[in-house]
Amino acid sequence: MSRLGHKIKAGLLQVHSILGLVLALLLCLIALTGAIMSFEDEIVDHLNAGIMQVAPRTTPALMPDELVTRLKAGVDVGKVAAMTLSSDPSAAVHVRFARDEQGARPSSLYVDPYDAHVLGVPRGEEFFATVRRLHRWLLIPGDAKGWGRQITGIAALGLIVMLVSGLVLRWPRRAGHVKMWLKPNLGLSGRGLHRSLHAVIGTWVLPIYLVMTLTGLWYSFDWYKDGVVWLLSRPQVSAAKMQPKQPRAAGRPEPVQAVGFDRAWSTLLREEGGHFSRALLTLPGGPGTVLRIRSWGKETTLDTTRDEFRIDAVTGQIVSADRYAEKTLGEKIIANLLDIHRGAVLGWPGKLAFMMAAALMPLFAITGVLLYLSRRKLRRPAQPALGRLVPGE
Incomplete structure (x- = not known):
């Protein structure tokens, strides 16, 4: 290797080591919380x-507004924000609530669709909600509007630099070294074993880490999201998604109109017929009468493969319809980013592989720190033994 090549590799090693030391704990936290959420749905x-x-019944299920009215008459609940309805007559209705005045969100409920009887509070929901906030925003106040979002994004950018620099440092000089490149030497000990585990297993999981980071940046930086939308979407779709929201007129608050679910639900039934398996109906968070409805088809296996509608709750008119089947390949990639991020697009084997890769992050942190410390020890000049010193030394 040339002298310039040695200098470049030495510089990359410094960058790789410093970033690793600075980001080790943060990357371990993000990776382990992601591993915990891998099989959250199951x-x-x-x-x-x-x-x-x-138990299915011969009587028809309650309409959504009637179900909410009976639910509120039976138990003391907060404002209903959303509900998940199903075409399966044996599926319970999942009701979610809006945040209260203190900013806390009450636990959701599963409700009997035929008489609004409360079946119970879902277990595990609060735990996974906390893990998700820790994974995405580090539990920093403000959630998506706080600093946690940018910090995790910076950590992801740092990991990309580490992955690229690590790949360059590992690149075999000759093709015959590829087998050694991909097979850890477990017969070594000490620094040699640490280096082998860090480098070889890092090479195995490098493609998964790249997918995780490149898709995770979507949730951290608006500029990154806008760039992906511009690159993968049709021009008209890209322009619509990047259109800034119009600010409300100062001093003229919009009147709040009470809206319900029934008209939008009836419109969805008319449009989708028997093609959907379940639908999530979400009331507007502020002034306005347009509901957002996400609809999953019966053949859908991914959570992100869905149609999305905006329906006026007062008139029942469809404001917009974003059907998954009508998207281009690039737009389908954008729609499935979350399932790509966690490996779900490859089925349960993909989710398992991504979970195991995330769980291995502490291995790289530990071996990386040990390699750094041993490297500093090797660079330290040897001290002469005290017993061999002579006067004047």
Whole structure:
């Protein structure tokens, strides 16, 4: 290797080591919380299997507004913000509530769709909500509007630099070294073993870490999101998504009009018919009458593969319809970013592989610190033994 090549590699090693030391704990926290959430859906469904199903009846299920009225008459609940309805006559209705005046969100409820009887509070919901906030925003106040969002994004950018620099440092000089490049030498000990584990296993998980970071940046930086939308979406879709929101007129608050679910629900039933398996209806968070409805088809296996509608709750008119089948390949990639981020697009084997890769992050932190300390020790000049010193030394 040339002298310039040695200098470049030495510089990359310094960058790789410094970033690793600075970001080690933060990356471990983000990775381990992500690993915990890998099979969240399966765990929550298992924990709540007894309250998610009801016995089908011959009588029709209640309309959403009637269900909310009966629910409020039976128990003291807060303002209903959203509910998940299903085409399955044996599926319970999942009701979610808006935040109270203190900013806390009451626990959701599973409700019998035929008589609004409360079946129970879902177990595991609060735990995974806390883990999710820790993973995305580090529990920093403000959640998505706080500094935690930018900090996790900076950590992701740092990890990308570490991955690229680590790949360059590991690149084999000859093709014959590839086998050694991908096979850890477990017969070594000390520094040699640490280096082998850090480098070889890091090479195995490098593609997964790149996918995780490149998709995770979507949730941290608006400039990154806008760039991805511009790159992968059709021009008209890109322009619509990047259109800034119009500010409200100062001193002229919009009147708050009470809205319900029924008209929008009836419109969705008319439009989707028997093609959907479940639908999430979300009331507007502020002034306005337009509901957001996410609808999943019966053949859908991914949470992000869904249609999305905006329907006026007063008139029942469709304001917009964003159907998954009509998206381009790039727009489908954007729609599935979350499932790509966690490996769900590859089914449960993909989720398992991504979970294991995330769980291995502490290995790289520990071996990286040990390699750094041993490297400093090797660079330290040897001290002469005291017993061999002579006068004047």
